[in-house]
Amino acid sequence: GQQVMQIPQYQHVQEGEDFTTYCNSSTTLSNIQWYKQRPGGHPVFLIQLVKSGEVKKQKRLTFQFGEAKKNSSLHITATQTTDVGTYFCAGPNFGNEKLTFGTGTRLTIIP
């Protein structure tokens, strides 16, 4: 079945440093979604990318979808304490509504 992997599993950064998490799917995705889960909370939708090579920005967050639609990345510039949490990518198979989540990257900020 489809597998979605993320690296790294954990990342500890000093406040103000940049952060990047990478997502790789074993199959081609029709779209990729990113979710954020704060400690003790539930996943919350951040963004969806649909087109090959697409880049979207939300303030300090930059999301990319690979040309082959099998990988994606999330980059946070100048991290803040509010960025703490686990970031998940998720994608469906073509013609399949089931959403497969990546293993997540847990971001910790050192003040």
Added chain:
Amino acid sequence: NAGVTQTPKFQVLKTGQSMTLQCAQDMNHEYMSWYRQDPGMGLRLIHYSVGAGITDQGEVPNGYNVSRSTTEDFPLRLLSAAPSQTSVYFCASSQRRYSGANVLTFGAGSRLTVL
């Protein structure tokens, strides 16, 4: 709008006991799903439903049953709890997008411990 409501928030069971995790949404979403979250494993799909009367298995369905008698409700049943089912369970729903781009709204989660 309450969104997706899960009950209970916490539950402790003994091995072999049965229980039902409740999930209700008030957004008229056709698609509903259950995930479990374990450390280092991400979110794994247990069961999902694309509408009332229709359910299907996800990645880890063994030991769990679901039904969808109404659009609003999607309960998850553990028939005979096992310690391996200790986890945090999330219910999530979405409008159906026939392009496959369902964007999920999650409930707050139910933390289950099986002794």
